[in-house]
Each structure stands twice: as structure tokens, then as C-alpha cells.
Amino acid sequence: MKTPDAPSFPIWPAIAPTIACHTAVWTAICAVGALGSYRDYVGQAVHGYGHFLLRWLAYHVPMIMLGSGLSLALSRWPALFDSARRSALIYTGLLFSFLPLEWLYVAFCDVLFRGAGVAWAAVCSAFMAMPMFNRFTEFSWMSGTLVAMAAIGNWRLARVREAGWRRAQNDNLALQLALEQQRMLALRAQLEPHFIFNALNAISALVRTADGPLALSGIARLSDLLRYALAAGARETVSIGEELQFVHDYLSLQRLRYGARLHFVIEGDSVAVRHGDCPPLLLQPLIENALRHDLDSHEGEGDIRLSFALAGNDVLIRVCNPLQPHATPNPGAGLGLQNTRERLQSSNKQASLQTQRVDGRFLVEIRMPLQVA
Known part of the structure; x- marks a missing residue:
């Protein structure tokens, strides 16, 4: 998938800062969501705000991984989402691979936080009983993350191409002047x-x-x-x-x-x-x-x-x-x-x-x- 639009560079040095950046963004999102959940259960729940924040963070670990993975892929292949066909293939692949695994992970977290003991049968049961709203919510998070990363990638690529075009124009003008x-x-x-x-x-x-x-x-x-x-x-x-x-x-x-x-x-x-x-x-x-x-x-x-x-x-x-x-x-x-x-x-x-x-x-x-x- 390497394209001539921009040079590729080693991916490994960017892993730690990329994961840290996405973790910080999702922590801020989870902090707001946990605050809303805590307020809904004020006077009823025995758990404090920290419990709700931990649950939100645990549920959104796949989103942190997805965002980090897409960022690293964009750093390696800047034109990853430049093609509509390639973007559709990536989305379809995530829809039939990442999304089912995410639902299964959410079911595992539900069983874990209920404290009933983690067993494969319990996880499968929670997976089958997952409300449609929860499934749609996870689908929306995945789609939104993909769209956001595609927009950021294409914006960065457009800036690189514009800078290259300006350099080419300047070089051409300098050559004409010479x-x-x-x-x-x-x-x-x-x-x-x-x-x-x-x-x-x-x-x-x-x-x-x-x-x-x-x-x-x-x-x-x-x-x-x-x-x-x-x-x-x-x-x-x-x-x-x-x-x-x-x-x-x-x-x-x-x-x-x-x-x-x-x-x-x-x-x-x-x-x-x-x-x-x-x-x-x-x-x-x-x-x-x-x-x-x-x-x-x-x-x-x-x-x-x-x-x-x-x-x-x-x-x-x-x-x-x-x-x-x-x-x-x-x-x-x-x-x-x-x-x-x-x-x-x-x-x-x-x-x-x-x-x-x-x-x-x-x-x-x-x-x-x-x-x-």
C-alpha cells in the first residue's frame, strides 16, 4: 500500500507517543461519560465516581487500540484513506472483524464487573443478551473513530501535497527566473x-x-x-x-x-x-x-x-x-x-x-x- 505521494518512515518509534495521545483523548471522553453515569445513580449506587470512570475506560480499550492502530497505519501509509474504494474495504473489514470482537469484549467486561465469576458460558450469554442499543453504540464509536482518523489522514495528506505543490511552483518559478x-x-x-x-x-x-x-x-x-x-x-x-x-x-x-x-x-x-x-x-x-x-x-x-x-x-x-x-x-x-x-x-x-x-x-x-x- 506504499504510495509515491509521501515517503514512508519507520513505524516503531511512534508507537508509544501515539498510544499515549489516544489514551489521553479517550480518557477525557470517558471522564465526561463517567460523570454523567455517576450523576444518574447519585443516591442509589454504592460506588463512587472512580468506579464509573474505570468501567468507561475498560469498555473503551478497543477504541484506544483502534485509534492508535489507524494512526500508526497513517504514519506508515499517508494515502491510506485517499481512495474511496480502499476506505470502503477497510470499513467493511472492521465491520466484520473488529466490531464482533468488540461486542464480545464488552460482554466480558459486563460479566467481570458483575463479579459473578468469569466463565466462557457467562460471556457468551452476556454477548447474546446484549441490548441492541449497546450494540449500536459500539458500532457508532467504531464508525466515528474510523471517520475521524480518515479525515485527519486526508487533511494531513492534503497539506503535504499542497506543500509539495508550492515547492514545485517555487522551484519552477526559480528555474524560469534563472x-x-x-x-x-x-x-x-x-x-x-x-x-x-x-x-x-x-x-x-x-x-x-x-x-x-x-x-x-x-x-x-x-x-x-x-x-x-x-x-x-x-x-x-x-x-x-x-x-x-x-x-x-x-x-x-x-x-x-x-x-x-x-x-x-x-x-x-x-x-x-x-x-x-x-x-x-x-x-x-x-x-x-x-x-x-x-x-x-x-x-x-x-x-x-x-x-x-x-x-x-x-x-x-x-x-x-x-x-x-x-x-x-x-x-x-x-x-x-x-x-x-x-x-x-x-x-x-x-x-x-x-x-x-x-x-x-x-x-x-x-x-x-x-x-x-
């Missing part, structure tokens, strides 16, 4: 080399033009950018103001490469917006994507715009660049928008990133809750 953190780290690991690669491309373009001072200036700016990227990458969130400063520094580096062709406008960067938080390195991939699909695709001037707007409890961030119908395609590696979308979803399930073409421009829009960094 996986999400690893996924975020993997995205960051993809993002940072990608950013470094593109920044180095900008400097290499300056080196190829043999403009030494500009190249050195670019290396110094790249050092500042990398310092922020490494520091921000170790944090869960940064302020939008910090990200904007990083964008300005990044654009300064790119301006060394594109010169007067780089036109960039920032709108709506209010104090409330700047104090909001966001995932680190959120804006730079969007700016880089706009540069790649705008200035890298033609030889003319660019027109990239970054705007912020408040919409209730959300902040809207839009980055747009013109679409050149005859420009040379520059698809890039495809990491920027994809990584940004996944990092937003990982940091906040309510955040979203949408892209669309509007009036000859490519628009990236981020919506996320505005929270103070």
Missing part, C-alpha cells in the same frame, strides 16, 4: 560585441582617411562609450536620462565618421521622461539601426528623429528615419530590433516594440510603463 536571466545575459552578450564592432567600424573609417587627430578623438570617445556599456550592462535598469547621454556620446563618435551628413533631432525629453527607467543599452541599437538604413544606404544627408511622449502611465519612444526608394539595401545582421524586442519583453511583459512605414519613413515605437529609476 532561465530568463541567462537569456537576458545572452542577449547582452550579443548586443555588446555588436555595438563594439560597429563603433570600431566608425573609427576604422577615420583611420582609412588618414585623419590621425580625428581617429584619436574617436578612440577616446569609444573608450567612454565602452566604460558606460560595461557599467550599464551589469545593471538591471538605468535611467532614460543616462541612456540619452550615451546616445549623445555615440552620435558624437558617429559624427566623426558621417560629418555634416548626420542630422539628428531629439524631442520630448522632459524631466519626467529622463527620470524613468529602462533596460540598459535600449536606445543605441535603435539609433544604430536608423543610421544603417539611412546614411549607410545613400550618399546624401540623413534625417533621424528620436522623440518621447507620455501616454497615461506609459512612455512612448519613437525612432524614425527616411526610406530611400532607390537606396542600396543594407540589411545588417538583424540583431538590433530583435534583441531590443526580446529584452523589453524580458524586463517587462507590458512593454512592446512595433515597427511600421509611415509617410515614407521607417518608424520604431516602444511603449513601456514609466517607472522611476
